[in-house]
Amino acid sequence: MLVRKDTLTTKNLVIKPFENEDKIALISLLENPLIKRTYMCPIFKDENEKEKCFLRLKEISLKKDKFFYGIYLNKSLIGFINEVHAENDTIELGYLIAPNEWNKGYATEALSASISELFRIGFQVVECGHFEENPASGKVMQKCGMQKMEKTEMIDYAGKQHLCIYYSIENKI
Secondary structure: OOOOOOOEEOOOEEEEOOOHHHHHHHHHHHHOHHHHOOOOOOOOOOHHHHHHHHHHHHHHHHOOOOOEEEEEEOOEEEEEEEEEEEEOOEEEEEEEEOHHHOOOOHHHHHHHHHHHHHHHOOOOEEEEEEEOOOHHHHHHHHHOOOEEEEEEEEEEEOOEEEEEEEEEEEOOO
């Protein structure tokens, strides 16, 4: 079902698969303490694990049947948006943006473009979740037309329980 475009372009962003030059920036995002508070990032033991993680994520981002893109501003990787789970005509996305680019509308811009692309390729429902302690992410979802769901979930991450609040949007066409 999922056959996505190689690149999505918005007013400010290019949303596309990772390139080899993105390794340092991607690992930096995944190791950023501010991101790790509310986005479930891997814990790396050594450089080898970082390399394997980057190569795996790059490979996934190149697959036409997976929704996983880097988010670029002026040719620099500032985040990514990814498929968490897809079943039938529903897909759940996750996303993150570098803290120095927060509150500039880039998450909203990337999520909005992604929702449009997912509807174009046939998904009827797009869902996203955020930890309760990250209400800014919920605001991004609302700006993209998503509605709060009754669905919530307790998730154990980094030795702490987090309430995950979900939003969704349906394709009205």
